[in-house]
Structure formats: structure tokens, C-alpha cells
Amino acid sequence: MSRVVFVNGEYLPYENSKVHIEDRGYQFADGVYEVFAVIDNKLADYDAHMSRLLRSLSELNMKLPYSKKSIFFHISNIVKHNLISNGLVYLQISRGVASRDFKFPNNTKSSLIIIGKNMSLDEHTNAFDKGINVSTTRDLRWKRVDIKSLNLLAPVLAKQAAYEKNCQESWLLDDDGYITEGSSSNAWIYRDGTLITRPVSNSILNGITRSTLIRGLKKRKIKYKEAKFNLDDVKKSSEAFITSATQHVMPVVRVNSIKIGKGVPGPRALDFSAAYMESLKLTEL
Numbered sequence: 001m002s003r004v005v006f007v008n009g010e011y012l013p014y015e016n017s018k019v020h021i022e023d024r025g026y027q028f029a030d031g032v033y034e035v036f037a038v039i040d041n042k043l044a045d046y047d048a049h050m051s052r053l054l055r056s057l058s059e060l061n062m063k064l065p066y067s068k069k070s071i072f073f074h075i076s077n078i079v080k081h082n083l084i085s086n087g088l089v090y091l092q093i094s095r096g097v098a099s100r101d102f103k104f105p106n107n108t109k110s111s112l113i114i115i116g117k118n119m120s121l122d123e124h125t126n127a128f129d130k131g132i133n134v135s136t137t138r139d140l141r142w143k144r145v146d147i148k149s150l151n152l153l154a155p156v157l158a159k160q161a162a163y164e165k166n167c168q169e170s171w172l173l174d175d176d177g178y179i180t181e182g183s184s185s186n187a188w189i190y191r192d193g194t195l196i197t198r199p200v201s202n203s204i205l206n207g208i209t210r211s212t213l214i215r216g217l218k219k220r221k222i223k224y225k226e227a228k229f230n231l232d233d234v235k236k237s238s239e240a241f242i243t244s245a246t247q248h249v250m251p252v253v254r255v256n257s258i259k260i261g262k263g264v265p266g267p268r269a270l271d272f273s274a275a276y277m278e279s280l281k282l283t284e285l
């Protein structure tokens with residue numbers, strides 16, 4: 001069956017899906033997005049992702065272009081049409097199409113696109129079993145990365161730099177040398193029996209996977225702390241992780257030249273992953 005995407009009210013074949021050249025998402029990155037994980041044909045933490053989407057929209061003075069009910073209906077159709085059992089849904093809303101002008105256009109309807117993608121569970125399991133390598137780079141992003149906006153050039157450059165060093169993720173360093181987060185994930189270290197991640201502020205995205213993992217840690221009575229950490233703390237860590245909708249809880253085994261633990265996923269990795277999995281809210285489609 002061929003792949004189908006949703007573009008501004010229409011279901012189109014993936015190959016013929018197009019947006020206008022004056023879409024403000026294309027010209028200004030003027031829009032927001034969400035990535036929802038699909039796990040066993042269900043949406044993971046759907047309500048939390050929708051709440052964050054509404055917050056991102058409101059911070060940019062934008063509105064949902066369709067009702068919440070119809071958005072759920074279209075997401076559900078995309079998952080079903082494309083037979084996605086495990087993978088993701090990418091949903092993007094831009095401020096719409098208008099003749100290029102920096103200020104907001106009047107009476108322009110926002111553009112909405114929804115794309116579904118299957119992801120192999122085996123690939124994920126293999127990555128989890130091996131762990132990933134991370135390199136660091138300066139955090140060059142704007143000062144409102146709490147908004148999940150389309151403004152992703154700095155993360156693109158960071159991820160490419162990581163890739164060229166044989167790493168799968170980049171951790172971003174603020175001006176004081178503290179790690180803010182990954183280019184597309186939240187960052188964690190496990191040190192002295194405590195899992196540590198940076199507190200929520202305008203300088204990180206408030207990850208849904210991060211919040212779900214924290215719920216799981218509380219349930220399992222695993223010690224955690226929201227605190228800034230730097231590369232010296234990384235050196236003293238026995239384990240490290242990233243979290244995101246697509247990576248779930250993924251062990252990190254090297255940061256630059258620092259080997260984490262024994263250079264393989266540590267003894268707590270399965271625990272933390274299970275804490276996340278058991279705290280997920282799954283929505284049937």
C-alpha cells in the first residue's frame with residue numbers, strides 16, 4: 001500500500017504532497033511541530049503532546065487550525081492508512097501562506113501537515129543494546145527553545161557535526177559549559193545513585209518522555225534530581241541517557257572521549273527504560 005500524508009485538509013500520496021512556496025514555515029520557520037510515538041498501534045502520551053502543541057502555538061500567537069477532535073481523527077487515519085504499528089507521527093502547523101513579509105499576515109489560515117513513519121523495533125533494540133555515542137557542541141539556538149518551533153537550523157548543524165564524529169547525538173553546551181540538552185532529545189546522567197537531568201526553563205524543551213520517565217522514577221522510588229550538569233559531572237557518571245519520543249530511554253556509552261561506565265549500557269538502563277514504559281499513557285486509535 002502506498003504511503004499517504006495529510007496536507008491542509010487532503011489525504012495525498014507521499015510522492016505528490018506539496019506545500020506552497022510562500023508557506024511561512026518554509027520561508028521563516030514560522031510554525032510549530034510535534035512528534036508522537038506510535039507503540040503497538042497506539043499513540044504514546046497523546047494528551048501531553050497535544051497540550052505542549054497548544055502551548056507552543058499560543059506562545060507564537062497561533063491557533064489550532066482544526067478542532068482537537070478532527071486533529072485526532074486525521075492522526076488516527078494517517079496511522080491506520082500507513083499501517084504504522086511502531087513508529088512516529090510528525091505533525092506540523094505553520095502560520096500559513098502569505099506574500100513574504102516578516103510581520104504576521106491578516107486572516108491567513110494556518111497550514112497543517114501530518115506524516116506517519118514506521119520505525120523498526122529491531123533497530124531500536126539494537127541501538128539500546130549497544131548504546132549511542134554523543135559529541136558536544138556549543139548551544140547556538142535561540143532563547144525560546146521551550147517552544148517546539150520549526151526553527152531547527154542549530155540542531156541540524158549540531159546533529160551533522162555529531163554524525164561526522166561517528167556519534168548519534170549531540171549534547172549542547174551553554175555559555176557556562178553546562179549541558180542544556182541533546183539536539184533532539186533531553187540529556188541525563190546517572191551519578192552516585194541519582195539520575196540527573198537539567199531543570200525545565202526556556203533553555204530546554206520540556207520533553208514529554210522526560211516527564212513520563214520522571215513519573216516512572218517516582219513510582220519505582222528511584223532517586224532523581226533536576227540539576228544542571230557539565231562535562232566534569234559526565235566524567236563522574238556511571239551511566240548516561242537521552243530521552244525523546246523516538247528514542248524512548250536510550251543509553252549513552254561515550255561523550256566525546258569520555259567512556260561512560262564500561263562503555264556499554266550499564267546495569268540500570270533496563271530499569272529506567274521499564275520505568276518509562278510502564279508510565280506511558282497509550283491512546284487507542
Ligand code: PDD
Nearest residue numbers: 035183184185186205207208209244245
Ligand atoms: N525531538 N529536546 C529537544 C531539543 C527535542 O527536539 C526533543 C524531541 C526533546 C524530547 O522531547 P520529547 O520527549 O517530547 O520527544 C528534547 C523530536 C523527537 C524531534 O524533533 O524529532
